[in-house]
Amino acid sequence: MADLKTITDTVHGTIRLDPLTLDLLETLELQRLNSIRQLGLTYLVFPGANHSRVEHCLGVGHVAGEMARALGLPDDERKLVQAAGLLHDVGHGPFSHTLEHVLSRELAVDHMHLTQRIITGHDDNVSPEDRRAFPDVKRIHEVLEAHGVNPAAVADLIRGPSERGAGLLVPGGRKELKRYLAQIIHSPMDADQIDYLMRDAHYTGASHGTIDFSRLLQTLRTHRGELALDRKGLPALEGMLVARGLMYSSVYFHKTVRIAEEMLARAVERSDAPIADIQKMVDHELLNWLVHQGPLQREIALRLKYRKLYKRVLASDRDDLTDATRAVLASFKDPDERRRVEDRIARRAGVKPGQVIVDVPLPE
Incomplete structure (x- = not known):
């Protein structure tokens, strides 16, 4: 002892x-x-x-x-x-x-x-x-x-x-x-x-x-x-x-926590840096790095820093979805497909690409 x-x-x-x-x-x-x-x-x-x-x-x-x-x-x-x-x-x-x-x-x-x-x-x-x-x-x-x-x-x-x-x-x-x-x-x-x-x-x-x-x-x-x-x-x-x-x-799975998490995920997904470099970073290193990347990354890093988060516009309960809607959402497992839909919505809404997030949480 x-x-x-x-x-x-x-x-x-x-x-x-x-x-x-x-x-x-x-x-x-x-x-x-x-x-x-x-x-x-x-x-x-x-x-x-x-x-x-x-x-x-x-x-x-x-x-x-x-x-x-x-x-x-x-x-x-x-x-x-x-x-x-x-x-x-x-x-x-x-x-x-x-x-x-x-x-x-x-x-x-x-x-x-x-x-x-x-x-x-x-x-x-x-x-x-x-x-x-x-x-x-x-x-x-x-x-x-x-x-x-x-x-x-x-x-x-x-x-x-x-x-x-x-x-x-x-x-x-x-x-x-x-x-x-x-x-x-x-x-x-x-x-x-x-x-x-x-x-x-x-x-x-x-x-x-x-x-x-x-x-x-x-x-x-x-x-x-x-x-x-x-x-x-x-x-x-x-x-x-x-x-x-x-x-x-x-x-x-608090809704505001999910918003913040998905904002950060989109900033990383849409960056051109090797993901292996990001894996080795710690929290403050990633945020500091994002500020010096593209306009979207800088915006999201600053929004997270000052808690100016995106707002939820539409939410649906999984049990209320039709089979057709479920099939569409299932296609979002492909990040490229999800990104195309997000950018299409952004264009219709008159906002920049990356400023619309579609989040389909997987069942825990």
């Missing part, structure tokens, strides 16, 4: 940091997340939502470790899931999920796969200039290996359990079915959801994200290699699932 340091977290209280966590926190990949907001542009609607993605990562690592302890897992498995929880979001680009659909489409890889590649040392989202400024700072895979943790095993957990039940790479390099380890990171009651619901509710002031985490821990079990709950824990799990639905409807 003497080699553990502690920090005070706004959500979980005292968090103990073991040597591996401390060394991982020194990496540029994790420190970069200090400059990326957990909830992207949500702060324009909920002013308290300024917490960073690294806070969430610390929380997930802590929750994963507590779940491992509650299950009585050996130290090597606890260390593995803690590392996976801490590192699960290192592949995020600026403004977190706001630009994920744009970046993943253009790069043909989503943030989760990029995270796996970063952890194993096959990719990097720290700019070469920043790397050269700190040549002696180890990368994530080097830190993990120095602590006897297999980077591929951590990346495997972040990928999640296979639907076919394929084995996970576990300490020692053997392939073995350890689905409960991956389910601590990815499942209906995983460490990621537990932390982001509690943390986002705290910082937004929403009362919906209340979770009885202590009850979940008390009733956590493994059953036939799967993560499970004792029957007494079902009310706590049901409460968590309800909280998740309410947070999506009232916070994550």
